[in-house]
Amino acid sequence: MFFSEYQMVGLDDDHKDIYLGFGAANLARSLVTLKSAKSLKMKLTKKQCPCLTLEIEMISIELPPLKQLRTTIDRMRTMASEVVLRASAEGRLTLQIKTDMAKVSTRFKDLRVEAFGGPIDHSDSETETQVNEDTSRVCYCRVDTKKLSIFLSADQISHNRTVCSIVHKRLVILCLQTEENVKLQCFISGIVY
Structure with missing residues (x-):
């Protein structure tokens, strides 16, 4: 409903779901810059722990x-x-x-x-x-x-x-x-x- 394009990959054919939990207030603060953004890419990454990475393209x-x-x-x-x-x-x-x-x-x-x-x-x-x-x-x-x-x-x-x-x-x-x-x-x- 919110994203026109997405890609999900699970561990294998039996485990295709990916669950992500985060505080909505923290995400809202990160998205303040979207008013002037050209594009946004959200990725679930693993640094030292699971992490939601936002790539925002600006001027x-x-x-x-x-x-x-x-x-x-x-x-x-x-x-x-x-x-x-x-x-x-x-x-x-x-x-x-x-x-x-x-x-x-x-x-x-x-x-x-x-x-x-x-x-x-x-x-x-x-x-x-x-x-x-x-x-x-x-x-x-x-x-x-x-x-x-x-x-x-x-x-x-x-x-x-x-x-x-x-x-x-x-x-x-x-x-x-x-x-x-x-x-x-x-x-x-x-x-x-």
């Missing part, structure tokens, strides 16, 4: 070279403890800080967008809108500058690409893929006032 934009990005963030970090990351469906990434004395923005354009599930609202947009930009096609999140800088120091690891996914106003997910097909993921919670 994904390929980042510019990490060394360049790290230099920019390290300079911003000397001025402000928080940075707003803003990504558009058109392939623009904006990093913005605000202080009492200045507002500083750095923009990267023509970045590859893998997926975009736009946000629900922009009633309190924190960043300036570019001319003729459709705000329904923009996601942003305010994060700790130091935490972002720590992830970007991974530029020393030999890698193919780095992708940034943003859950509007809530979370930034950074994924670095190495040449050996190993993925390093970092989840940075959004700062909400």
